[in-house]
Structure formats: structure tokens, C-alpha cells
Amino acid sequence: MNNAKTTPVKISDVVLRDGHQSLIATRMRTEDMLPICAKLDAIGFHALEVWGGATFDACVRFLKEDPWERLTSLREALPNTPLQMLLRGQNLLGYRHYADDVVERFVARAADNGVDIFRVFDALNDLRNLETAMKAVKASGKHAQGTICYTVSPVHTLETYLEQARRLVDMGADSIAIKDMAGLLTPYATSELVAGLVEAVEVPVHLHAHATAGLASLCQLKAVEAGCRHIDTCNSAFANGTSHPSTEAMVAAFQGTPYDTGLDLVALKEIGDYFREVRKKYAAFESEYTREDVSVQIWQVPGGMMSNLANQMKEQNALGRIMDVFDEIPRVRADLGYPPLVTPTSQIVGTQAAMNVLTGERYKSITNEVKRYLLGGYGQPPAAVDEEVRRKAIGSEPVDEGRPADQLQPEMARLETEIGELAESEEDVLTFAMFPDLGRDFLKGRRDGTLVPEAIPAPSSGGGERPVSEGVPTEFVIDVHGESYEVQITGVGSGSGSKRRVYLTLDGMPEEVVFEAKNEFVQEGKSAGRAKASAPGHVTTSMPGNIVDVLVAEGDSVEAGQAVLITEAMKMETEVQSRIQGTVKAVHVAKGDRVTPGEVLVEIE
Numbered sequence: 001m002n003n004a005k006t007t008p009v010k011i012s013d014v015v016l017r018d019g020h021q022s023l024i025a026t027r028m029r030t031e032d033m034l035p036i037c038a039k040l041d042a043i044g045f046h047a048l049e050v051w052g053g054a055t056f057d058a059c060v061r062f063l064k065e066d067p068w069e070r071l072t073s074l075r076e077a078l079p080n081t082p083l084q085m086l087l088r089g090q091n092l093l094g095y096r097h098y099a100d101d102v103v104e105r106f107v108a109r110a111a112d113n114g115v116d117i118f119r120v121f122d123a124l125n126d127l128r129n130l131e132t133a134m135k136a137v138k139a140s141g142k143h144a145q146g147t148i149c150y151t152v153s154p155v156h157t158l159e160t161y162l163e164q165a166r167r168l169v170d171m172g173a174d175s176i177a178i179k180d181m182a183g184l185l186t187p188y189a190t191s192e193l194v195a196g197l198v199e200a201v202e203v204p205v206h207l208h209a210h211a212t213a214g215l216a217s218l219c220q221l222k223a224v225e226a227g228c229r230h231i232d233t234c235n236s237a238f239a240n241g242t243s244h245p246s247t248e249a250m251v252a253a254f255q256g257t258p259y260d261t262g263l264d265l266v267a268l269k270e271i272g273d274y275f276r277e278v279r280k281k282y283a284a285f286e287s288e289y290t291r292e293d294v295s296v297q298i299w300q301v302p303g304g305m306m307s308n309l310a311n312q313m314k315e316q317n318a319l320g321r322i323m324d325v326f327d328e329i330p331r332v333r334a335d336l337g338y339p340p341l342v343t344p345t346s347q348i349v350g351t352q353a354a355m356n357v358l359t360g361e362r363y364k365s366i367t368n369e370v371k372r373y374l375l376g377g378y379g380q381p382p383a384a385v386d387e388e389v390r391r392k393a394i395g396s397e398p399v400d401e402g403r404p405a406d407q408l409q410p411e412m413a414r415l416e417t418e419i420g421e422l423a424e425s426e427e428d429v430l431t432f433a434m435f436p437d438l439g440r441d442f443l444k445g446r447r448d449g450t451l452v453p454e455a456i457p458a459p460s461s462g463g464g465e466r467p468v469s470e471g472v473p474t475e476f477v478i479d480v481h482g483e484s485y486e487v488q489i490t491g492v493g494s495g496s497g498s499k500r501r502v503y504l505t506l507d508g509m510p511e512e513v514v515f516e517a518k519n520e521f522v523q524e525g526k527s528a529g530r531a532k533a534s535a536p537g538h539v540t541t542s543m544p545g546n547i548v549d550v551l552v553a554e555g556d557s558v559e560a561g562q563a564v565l566i567t568e569a570m571k572m573e574t575e576v577q578s579r580i581q582g583t584v585k586a587v588h589v590a591k592g593d594r595v596t597p598g599e600v601l602v603e604i605e
Contacts, residue, residue, distance in 0.1 A: 007229060008258075008262055009250075011232075012231070016050045017051060017052065017085075019243050021053050023243050025058070034074075039270060039274075045263075046230060050074050050078075050084065051067070053086045053343075055067065056431075057434075062453070064442065064453040066442075071114050072113050082143075085115045087120045088121065089122040089133050090122070097129070097408065100410070102412055105412055105426065106433075111137070111142050118142060120137065122149070123345040126379030127167055127171065129378075130168075130171065143175070146173030147168075148177070149181065149340040149342050150180045151182070151339075153333075153382065153383070162196050175203050176197060176203055177208055178205070178208065181302050181340075183209065183213040184297065186215055194226040198228070205228045205229075207231050210243065210302070211241060211243060213294045217245040220233075231245075233247040235248070236272045240292060247268060248268045309354060325353050328356050328357055334386075335385065336370070336374075336385055338381070351543075364542075365543075365574060375394055376399045412429070412433075415433050539603070541565075541597055546593065546594055546595070549566040551565060553587065554587055557583055560580050560581045562578050585603040586603040
């Protein structure tokens with residue numbers, strides 16, 4: 001073996017992005033990254049993934065950090081290592097398609113602020129949605145990595161992936177990445193795919209595989225044997241489970257072989273020791289749903305999607321039905337033409353599956369994103385969609401089969417006008433573009449000096465999962481027979497008289513209890529004392545969430561089936577419709593209110 005040709009494996013470490021996104025809900029703060037950067041920079045990684053995915057969202061929404069400042073700070077602290085980001089093609093870092101001018105400016109500013117390698121993907125593998133971003137990366141003089149989102153279905157074949165790789169190279173891809181976001185690859189499927197890609201294209205092939213099923217390190221070994229020389233790993237402190245194979249483990253695996261990475265295990269261990277201490281700080285964001293679980297091979301549900309669904313079901317007081325949702329996800333995915341489950345399609349499919357289960361009737365309520373998807377708003381599905389589902393969702397509306405962004409007018413000038421003096425730079429305008437409401441609030445808070453990052457909560461005593469979505473439950477410490485318990489209120493029910501029925505998470509287990517409380521005792525942003533829906537004209541919601549828009553006012557006439565509210569849950573919007581024809585008697589909600597199922601939100605008579 002020692003006489004064999006030396007072809008070392010090159011490693012990109014994802015601890016500063018996908019590692020903490022996968023395991024602690026993207027909560028690691030820049031202040032915990034910078035102290036270890038000098039040691040990371042000295043290792044000799046092929047690249048460090050530092051930006052993209054949910055990091056932009058988490059910085060603005062929770063941490064109250066400027067994501068652009070994070071990027072420039074990391075660039076300064078890591079002068080010798082290429083920096084990599086994940087880019088959702090025409091979606092950039094948001095959840096909709098942006099006009100071409102926004103895509104072009106975002107890529108240009110990201111490149112100027114420090115990104116060297118752009119891993120560009122589309123959730124549907126619709127390469128039309130990569131064209132503008134890939135061209136913009138090439139125009140910036142940076143590395144354009146074309147990405148294949150790996151999934152398993154009747155229509156996703158080896159030849160499908162090989163043809164996609166060839167087309168990506170024709171578009172200017174400097175390398176090809178296999179993105180196994182759900183941990184669906186098996187070792188021998190990896191070997192076959194990598195061998196085919198190495199034969200089909202002349203650019204380097206990279207493997208990005210999540211360890212959800214416990215198979216990713218085996219997949220990387222087989223990939224290397226098949227000709228792959230670039231793998232993504234994560235420092236051991238944030239490795240495995242729904243994250244990635246351990247950097248240290250893979251370095252050790254290849255030591256003394258022709259694939260030897262040449263990286264220093266002692267130095268890597270020191271970095272791991274640092275991050276293990278950092279991880280303790282964020283223990284409250286740990287989740288039982290980010291552990292290794294081979295059931296991903298059954299449901300094809302990425303780990304981050306699992307934890308989001310668990311939180312949503314817990315808010316609904318229906319955590320016991322989460323297995324029904326996991327069973328429903330493959331059925332919804334088939335109905336929608338087998339999209340790979342990656343942002344945003346994972347949210348689209350997962351939320352619809354949850355609604356199908358919780359409403360007791362498949363597609364009784366359909367999210368706006370599913371409707372947009374079926375109208376062609378995200379691109380071409382990999383396979384034909386179920387026509388009955390399409391009919392229920394969009395009726396006879398025409399489906400746009402072109403590139404979705406071709407329907408969008410240039411946006412930058414409008415965005416600059418809308419955000420006005422709150423934006424101090426083009427980067428600020430782009431922050432506003434990604435998340436209009438959040439971005440405006442962030443920029444206003446920065447101007448006014450009122451930005452306050454979320455508090456890092458103490459972990460629960462039972463070590464159970466703590467929901468990390470927006471609207472985190474109220475926590476209390478209660479004493480029972482001399483014992484202290486940390487509890488979380490995960491939903492508010494109704495009760496008679498002065499008694500309130502609430503659902504507590506006690507030592508990690510949901511428990512329904514009744515206790516004496518004043519009527520005004522309601523968590524801020526919760527039900528606000530709304531009555532329970534009991535008549536056909538009482539409009540309510542089937543899922544807990546926030547009010548995005550109120551479409552009617554008192555005195556308005558409405559038709560049966562007319563949308564009167566728009567709610568948001570798990571970043572997905574849903575129209576709430578009137579069940580009867582009549583006149584709006586009262587509206588009990590406003591934009592931004594938190595609502596739960598069963599409450600009267602609008603009264604129609």
C-alpha cells in the first residue's frame with residue numbers, strides 16, 4: 001500500500017456552519033467562533049464552511065448579529081483558509097425566488113466580504129434556478145460548486161444524476177458536490193454514484209453527507225475508494241447524529257494510506273476540546289431528534305426537519321402523533337412529484353404532512369407554499385404531481401412551466417426605496433431583501449440601539465428536548481413535595497371557572513395538568529383570552545402559528561371559502577378561510593398575534 005500513488009483526501013470542516021445548525025439550531029454566536037479561529041486556520045483545511053443555510057436567518061432573528069459582520073470578522077480571523085458558503089440558487093438564503101438583480105448583487109457582496117467557494121443548489125435540482133447564481137459567482141472570480149441534491153425515488157436514477165453533473169459543468173461549475181442532506185446514501189450506492197461522476201466529469205467531486213443514519217463515514221470511505229478526494233466533515237465536538245462524520249475520525253481513518261490527509265490529529269483534538277466547552281453553553285438547544293436514527297432510510301426526513309416537526313407537534317399538544325406525520329411525509333412527497341427534502345421543500349412537505357394529520361383529512365387545508373409549488377413557482381418537480389391534489393389546491397389555474405425568476409421584475413431599486421435610511425449599505429438592503437419584516441426590525445433596532453440577543457436558557461433538568469422555534473414556551477420552576485422541577489408550558493387549553501388546563505413538559509415528558517390561575521394569566525402573544533370556536537361562523541386555525549395578515553374587517557361581506565386570514569407556522573404560510581357566507585361581525589386578531597387551534601379568530605354571521 002505504501003508504494004501506491006499518493007492522492008491525499010482534502011477536508012472541508014463545517015463546524016462553523018452546518019455542524020451547529022444541525023445540532024444546536026444554528027445558535028452558536030460569533031463571539032464563540034473567533035477565539036478558536038487561529039487554530040482552525042493553521043490546520044490546513046481545503047475550506048471552512050462558515051456562512052449560508054440558516055445562519056443568516058438565525059443571526060437576524062435570534063442572535064441580533066449582523067450576518068455580514070460575522071462574515072467579514074471570520075474572513076479577517078481566517079486569512080489562510082478558503083471560506084465556503086451554501087447558497088440556495090435563486091432562493092439565495094431566503095424562502096422565495098428573488099429577481100436576478102438581487103441574486104447578482106448578493107453574490108457580488110458575499111464575494112467581496114470574504115466568500116471564496118459558493119456551493120450552489122436548488123431544492124428541486126431544477127438547474128434553471130442555478131443559472132444566474134452560477135454566472136454571478138464566475139463573474140466574481142470565485143469558485144462555483146454545482147450541487148446535486150441526493151434523494152431516493154422512482155425517478156431519481158444514476159443516469160439522472162450523471163446528466164445533471166454534466167450540465168452543471170457546462171454551466172461553468174468548477175467542482176461538483178453531492179449533497180446528501182438527509183443521510184440517505186448507503187456505502188455501495190455512494191461508490192456507484194461517485195465512480196459514475198468521476199468518469200462523467202473532469203472536475204473534482206465533493207461529498208457532503210449527514211450522519212443521520214449512522215452510515216456517512218462508511219459512505220465517505222467508499223467514496224474515496226471510488227475516486228472522490230474531497231469530503232465534508234465536522235469537528236468531533238459537533239459531529240455525528242444529524243451533523244457529519246467526525247473530522248478527527250476520518251483523518252485517523254486515512255492515516256498511513258495513500259489517502260492520508262496530512263492533518264495534525266493533536267491540533268484537531270485541541271480544537272475539539274474548545275468546542276466541547278462551547279457546546280455546553282448551548283445545551284438547552286439540544287434535541288433528541290438530532291441523534292443517529294436509521295429510520296431516515298424509511299421516511300427520508302432530514303434531522304433538522306425532524307426537530308422542527310417535533311416542536312410544531314408539541315405546540316399542538318399532539319407530540320404523540322408525530323409518527324403519523326413521519327408516515328404521511330412520503331405520501332405527500334409522492335403527491336408532489338418526489339422533491340428532494342431540503343430547504344425549502346422539506347418545510348413545504350413537512351408542514352403539509354402535519355396539517356393532513358392534525359386536521360384529520362388529507363389536504364383539507366393547504367399551505368400557500370404548496371399552492372405556489374403546484375403553480376410552478378419553485379420550478380419543475382422531478383416527476384408528475386398528483387392531479388387530484390393539484391385540483392384541490394389550485395383548481396384550474398394555469399401552471400407556469402418556465403423559469404420562475406423570469407416572471408420577476410428587478411427588485412433592488414424598489415428594496416432600496418422601501419428600506420430607505422435604515423440601510424447604511426448595500427448589504428443592509430440585501431438583509432432586508434432576505435427577510436423583510438425581520439430585516440426591517442433588525443435594522444431599526446441597530447439604529448435605535450435596542451438590539452438584544454435572545455437569552456441562552458438553562459437546559460431542562462431532565463435533558464429532554466427544548467423547542468427552539470420562535471415563540472419558545474414559558475418556563476417555570478415549581479416545588480412539589482420538596483422537589484424542584486423545571487417545567488415548560490407548551491400550549492394553553494381551556495378550563496372551567498378559574499381553573500386553567502395547561503400542558504407541561506416535565507423532565508422531558510408532556511403532561512396535562514389543571515391548576516388555579518387568574519383569567520388574565522396568559523403568556524404574552526398567546527391566546528389573549530379568546531373564546532373557543534363553537535359555531536360555523538367562528539373562524540379558527542388548524543395549526544398553531546402567527547398572524548401574517550388580516551384580509552377582512554368588521555362589516556365586510558365574505559363568501560364561503562374566502563380567505564380571511566393568513567397564518568404562518570414553520571416559515572410556511574396558510575390561508576384561513578370562512579366556512580360560510582355572511583358578514584364579518586368581529587375580528588379578534590391583528591398582524592403578529594400568536595394563535596392556537598380552537599380559538600375564535602374571526603366571527604362571521
